[in-house]
Amino acid sequence: MVSNFPNHSILQVCTGTSNSRRSLLQQKEEGEGGGGGGEATNPIDSYWRCQANWEMNRKSYAKCALGFGRKTRGGENSRIYVVTDPSDSDMVNPKNGSLHYGVIQKEPLCIIFAHDMTVRLTQELIMTSNKTIDGCGANVHIANGAGITIQFVHDIIITNLHIHDIKATNGDDIRDSVDHYDQRTASDGDGINIFGSTNIWIDHLSMSNCKDGLIDTVMGSTAITISNNHFSSHDHGLLLGANDTYADDKKMQVTVAFNHFGQGLVQRMPRVRWGFTHVVNNDYTHWEMYAIGGSTYPTILRQGNRCVASDSSAFKQVTHRDCTIEDVWKNWDWRSEGDLMENGAFFIQSRSPLKKESFSSEDMINPKPATPVPELTRFAGALICTVGKPC
Template sequence: MLHTTCILLFFFLLPLFLPHGTATLNLTLPGQHPDPEALAAEVHRMVNASMGRREMLVVTEKEVASCLTGNPIDDCWKCDPNWANNRQRLADCAIGFGQNAKGGKGGEFYIVTDSSDDDPVNPKPGTLRYAVIQNEPLWIVFPSNMMIELSQELIFNSYKTIDGRGADVHIVGGGCITLQYINNVIIHNIHIHHCHPSGNANVRSSPEHYGYRTESDGDGISIFSSRDIWIDHCTLSRCKDGLIDAVMGSTAITISNNHFSHHNDVMLLGHSDHYLPDSAMQVTIAFNHFGEDLVQRMPRCRLGYIHVVNNDFTRWEMYAIGGSARPTINSQGNRYTAPEDPYAKQVTKRLDAGEGEWSGWNWRSEGDVMLNGAFFVASGGEAGTNYQNAYSVEPKNVDRISLLTMSAGVLGVARDNNLGMWTRGPNDGGVYFSDNGPEYTGDMSWSAIPLPPSPIFNLLYAFLALLCLLFNTTTLTTLL
């Protein structure tokens, strides 16, 4: 009886001492949309409106129609011939659950002039690391092509936009991007690849604070307990762990117009099957191209509501969309092209659950195009009214999906991309970098170093042990 009481006391007190402790007692997250079905319907209304405008203008105004794609994000800003001088207009163009991500809108422009990353504790002015840790909103731009090889995780502060339009910008190395306990970030038009674990070092996260970081996973973008995040028109490949991971109560996220390739575990949404705050996670995955040499997790979901809309899946080795712990997966208007392997034709994969359990999970497919034998195993009850009416025009035409995803990834021809260059001048002759390269190997990552026990946790366990001992002593005294 006493042993059981100690265990219960331990699990009651432990969350109060952890950074996410209060979240475990509150399943309503800041930024959570109260009606995700209505927002899914709104996304399709916007797509259909954009497609309708394009089809109408093709006949009447060919010059205007040439810039319209039907993609509501791109059509929002790309048809402005002066967009390069009105860059912050981009912040008004997001759709889906991350539509309120304003990034650095309203803030000053910060020009990255130095591609080095020599000191993660005291970064030099002019570097990207110096920009992303500042407290005020910043719209971060690049006057020339550059490769930024990170020494440690690039830890962001809130209200930042990385706008790589007009330059060929690559982020590689240790980390890479970490969004932790923050909000309102836009990452646009950046190559992110060959990210490997880093850590066991001090890293600055704001002008006032730096701290010791244990070893990271080596994700391309790690979203940890953050909200109002928009990742758009990036090209991601060849990282040690995930390309994009969102965990620990993160929500209000849109992942759009990106190109993913050459990777195993592409995208993880949800920390664990038992971390209940992730049941409030809401993510929109729209207009992306899941390209060559991808294996699985496009995405792999736990709990939460995931809207997968108008993406192009070009083969996979194991499965495209997987999940556990009863997530809601709303798949609409995607093109799924199965691999040649006859045992890998299924789009979906349920993990850690038998059919008797997962048959009640709400996994839906509507307007999806299935090619080369691909098939989606749906489950759950009948969809609600909002879901049934999500389309005004069902996107079953393959050409429609091709049009919506044709510009996925970094915009333009990266090796000749002066349009919208921040300096408005010719390229500075910097080196251009291609996505073509060797597969990621363990030789490209730092060696794992055994981590010493954290002194904070040692003190925590000592405190709990003492508290439990006093509790048991009091109980014994009472009994005697």
């Protein structure tokens, strides 16, 4: 990444963007990033990917979010903390230079990585508010250990990481701030768990093969955008709302945009309880059971997505309403507008029309037509950027 880092881990002001991309379809299916040259194919990427000086202007990235998470600021206008040490052995007294040390600091931080590395988390990575974790400019893997927990915090941006092969853990004493550590119970093995948190933006990640979910959003979390990610090789994908009895999730608002749901996926892209989910311009090229599922009166608006049913699968239906009779789910707002259904794929709608007054137009990404969705999502996933060149 940037050369000649000082010996200490906190630098001056967080100024610079993260830019990268993927190019070949094979790379995309495998979740590997591709090199770029300043090409942006969707409205989020167009804000920053063409800047040759992205590494000197990281703070502008925080202004690029769209959708329900559009007000997320992460570590905007903060200092930069550089991860120089991939180790994660001491959960109570993490080492300065480690990722764990950076995320528990009180102050807002833009966290970047000094070089390519694989971080094997011994226990969940728990953070304080106002943090950006930005892997741009390095090949960074969170793998073969615990996952990331975003719990009771706000303004978190996570971008340009590979998160895969996440394991369940038995729990232990874990420091979650500079002033506090406590005993944690066992974790389920989610790649990212968003718990009781607001203003979250998850962008340009490559995620696969976690013990439980890839991304779970639960317990009253809201104002979230999940964009430009590449998901593959997993059963339980995205869970939005974990409990049929937890009515506080009615306030949950999540945007799922410009993602590629690729090879080896089974279900939950996403699966929704309560709340409102806008699913816009995503590319679904694989599901073994269903793509969109839900229960407990969720509102789902799908616009401009491409859904390609598998030749070998008998599951052509995009939708799945869990354990619910038609007399109940026919009153749920599940709409498909301008979606492209290929190879026998079909979406069963319910209720009409969707009440547009239930959300603000400023929180909605204006959908593009579904036909160019493969191009809109062509660079989904963790990207490769070279300092001094546009991504």
